[in-house]
Amino acid sequence: xxxxxxxxxxxxxxxxxxxxxxxxxxxxxxxxxxxxxxxxxxxxxxxxxxxxxxxxxxxxxxxxxxxxxxxxxxxxxxxxxxxxxxxxxxxxxxxxxxxxxxxxxxxxxxxxxxxxxx
Amino acid sequence: xxxxxxxxxxxxxxxxxxxxxxxxxxxxxxxxxxxxxxxxxxxxxxxxxxxxxxxxxxxxxxxxxxxxxxxxxxxxxxxxxxxxxxxxxxxxxxxxxxxxxxxxxxxx
Numbered sequence: 001x002x003x004x005x006x007x008x009x010x011x012x013x014x015x016x017x018x019x020x021x022x023x024x025x026x027x028x029x030x031x032x033x034x035x036x037x038x039x040x041x042x043x044x045x046x047x048x049x050x051x052x053x054x055x056x057x058x059x060x061x062x063x064x065x066x067x068x069x070x071x072x073x074x075x076x077x078x079x080x081x082x083x084x085x086x087x088x089x090x091x092x093x094x095x096x097x098x099x100x101x102x103x104x105x106x107x108x109x110x111x112x113x114x115x116x117x118x
Numbered sequence: 119x120x121x122x123x124x125x126x127x128x129x130x131x132x133x134x135x136x137x138x139x140x141x142x143x144x145x146x147x148x149x150x151x152x153x154x155x156x157x158x159x160x161x162x163x164x165x166x167x168x169x170x171x172x173x174x175x176x177x178x179x180x181x182x183x184x185x186x187x188x189x190x191x192x193x194x195x196x197x198x199x200x201x202x203x204x205x206x207x208x209x210x211x212x213x214x215x216x217x218x219x220x221x222x223x224x225x226x
Contacts, residue, residue, distance in 0.1 A: 036215075045120060046155075046163065046206055048215035059213050095162055102210065104153030104168035111162050 002027040004096050004109035012090075012116050018083040022096030022109060029054050029072060034099035035079045037070065039092040040111070047092075051099050052079065086116045121146060122207055122218035129224040134197050138221045140190040140207030150210045152190040154183055157204040157220075166205075167192060199225050 008020035022035070029035060036051025050060035050070050058070045069082040083090060094114055098107035123141040130136040140152065152170050155163035165174050167183035170190065182193040190207055202225050207218040 045220045046208075046217040048217070051215075061214060099215075100168070102151050102169075104151070104165050104208065105155070105163075106165050106168070106174065108162040108164065 002098060002107050004098065004107060006094060006096050006109045006112040008112065008114070010113060010115060012086055012114060013118050014087055014116055015085055018081070018086050018090065018094075018114055018116075020081045020094055020096070020112065020114070021078050022080070023076075023078045024098075025077075027098075029077050029079065030074050034101055035070075035072065036097050036099045036105075037081045038095045038097055038105075038108075039090075040095070041089075041092040049081065049083075049094075051097075088116050090114070091116045120219035121211060121216040122209065124205075124207060124218035124221045126219070127222045127224065129226055130197055131226050132197050132199060135193065135195045136197060136223065137194075138192040138205050138207075138223070140192070140218050142188050142190075142209065142216075144188055146188075146209050146211040146216055147185065147190055148188040152183065152185050152207055152209045154181075154190075154192045155206045155208065157206065159203070163206060194223070197225050201225055 003025045012018045034051040037049040052058040052070045060068045067084045072079045093111040095111045096109040097105045154167040156166045157163040170185040171183045180195045204220045206220045
């Protein structure tokens with residue numbers, strides 16, 4: 001059974017870079033699927049940040065593209081998110097996901113709350 | 119402002135049926151599969167319906183999905199108090215994954 005677990009700081013200062021890692025267990029990232037990130041500000045809806053195929057280029061939400069980097073480390077079976085120049089508007093629960101592409105998102109991490117505050 | 123439009127809330131009594139609509143355009147729903155997600159309070163979303171009307175293993179047949187043109191609908195029959203949750207539709211618009219704003223289901 002595939003499981004995803006986010007890790008990283010829960011508090012980031014404004015203008016700094018948010019960095020999260022998603023560790024995958026029960027499935028090899030190299031076997032396929034897209035791997036991505038979705039966030040949810042407190043009390044609000046879901047926003048897709050971006051995703052990366054196990055052997056391809058990442059795709060990002062145009063509204064965040066200039067600040068986002070998603071990468072994969074196959075040797076560690078994990079993938080990462082970096083979001084630069086954060087502001088309070090980036091405060092959200094961040095979910096890592098296994099993405100079936102056109103089909104849907106079939107597996108979600110439990111989510112991690114990241115607060116941007118000085 | 120979400121790309122896909124859902125009603126903010128719906129409600130029904132236990133045992134009844136409810137439908138949740140998701141309206142889009144030819145740029146998104148009209149040319150792509152729709153998926154639905156259930157988010158119970160304090161938890162991560164869970165895939166309920168994929169490819170418009172298919173249920174993942176373990177999802178009861180009380181949950182159903184349909185799509186017509188640029189709109190999609192999630193149906194839930196035999197409502198249970200445990201179905202109280204936020205429900206989100208999702209699809210693609212070009213290379214951008216988009217979601218509805220979510221619908222809060224209250225089981226009275």
